[in-house]
Amino acid sequence: MSDIFSSPFFGIALSILTFWIGVKLQKRLKSVLCNPLLIAILLTSVVLLAFDIPYESYNEGGAVINMFLTPATACLAVSIYTKIQILKKNCIPIVVGCTVGSLASMGSVWLLCQLFGLDEAMTASLIPKSITTPIAMEVCQSHGGIVPVTVIAVIFTGILGSILAPFLIRLFRVDNPVTAGLAIGACSHAVGTSRALELGETEGAMSGLAIGVCGIITVLVSMILL
Numbered sequence: 546m547s548d549i550f551s552s553p554f555f556g557i558a559l560s561i562l563t564f565w566i567g568v569k570l571q572k573r574l575k576s577v578l579c580n581p582l583l584i585a586i587l588l589t590s591v592v593l594l595a596f597d598i599p600y601e602s603y604n605e606g607g608a609v610i611n612m613f614l615t616p617a618t619a620c621l622a623v624s625i626y627t628k629i630q631i632l633k634k635n636c637i638p639i640v641v642g643c644t645v646g647s648l649a650s651m652g653s654v655w656l657l658c659q660l661f662g663l664d665e666a667m668t669a670s671l672i673p674k675s676i677t678t679p680i681a682m683e684v685c686q687s688h689g690g691i692v693p694v695t696v697i698a699v700i701f702t703g704i705l706g707s708i709l710a711p712f713l714i715r716l717f718r719v720d721n722p723v724t725a726g727l728a729i730g731a732c733s734h735a736v737g738t739s740r741a742l743e744l745g746e747t748e749g750a751m752s753g754l755a756i757g758v759c760g761i762i763t764v765l766v767s768m769i770l771l
Contacts, residue, residue: 550598556606563588582736583704615679617735628750635723639751642724643758646731650675651763655770669771670694673763674702677734680760688771699734706733707740714744722747730755 549555566588567581593603625632632639651672658668669690673681678699685695710729719725722745729737730752738756742749 550596551602551605553606553609556603557609558606559589559592559603560585560607560610563592578708580704580708582700586700614677622753625750625754628747631723631747631750632754639723639727639754640758642727643731643755644762646728646755647675647759647762647766650732651766651770665771666690667694669767671698672767672770674698675732675734676760676763677756680764684764684767688767700736703733703736706737710737710740711744723751726751727755731759734759 563585564581567579567584570584571579571581589603592598593600654671654674655668658671663671666689669688670685670692671694672688672690673684673695676684676699678696681695681699682692684690685692706729710725710733713719714725714728719728725744726741726748729741729748733740734756738749738752741752
């Protein structure tokens with residue numbers, strides 16, 4: 546049995562199965578709280594704890610899935626290209642909006658870390674919480690942060706953003722798809738972008754664009770803050 550758990554195929558199969566269950570539950574219950582990624586995380590954790598499976602064994606397959614994070618993020622360029630005219634027309638507002646969003650995210654985290662007396666490693670781990678996982682991990686490592694903490698922060702931020710995004714858009718009466726997409730991408734990266742794509746093609750394209758722009762801005766600003 547231990548040989549099965551230590552096989553890369555176990556981690557891959559468990560991740561796919563739990564995410565599939567999450568998708569099915571979301572379609573059946575039609576609730577934003579039934580986020581497939583959140584359900585997959587919870588179910589995977591339950592299985593690992595119930596059968597006393599070491600994380601290292603599960604990660605043999607998880608590491609294989611991680612390899613696809615960067616190319617999956619790069620694929621967002623396709624939806625951006627289809628909206629290239631919108632990008633050209635709104636170039637300055639897009640750059641300014643992403644810059645303000647990134648500064649607000651990093652600035653609030655930095656201030657809270659200082660307020661609660663967190664050390665430099667924890668600060669470096671939380672600063673990149675609002676950018677996509679591959680970039681966030683690199684920012685964390687380059688500044689001596691704790692990668693698992695960064696991954697958890699990024700996932701939590703993405704899930705929270707995907708759940709709250711539709712509600713906040715209605716609350717603040719945001720009827721411009723470009724504005725909505727940029728806001729979602731700047732705050733909740735790839736997980737939020739998957740939700741933005743459900744709202745509309747333009748929202749998804751702008752959210753994907755925000756991932757790249759905010760990632761660059763975060764890398765540059767983190768050199769000053771950390």
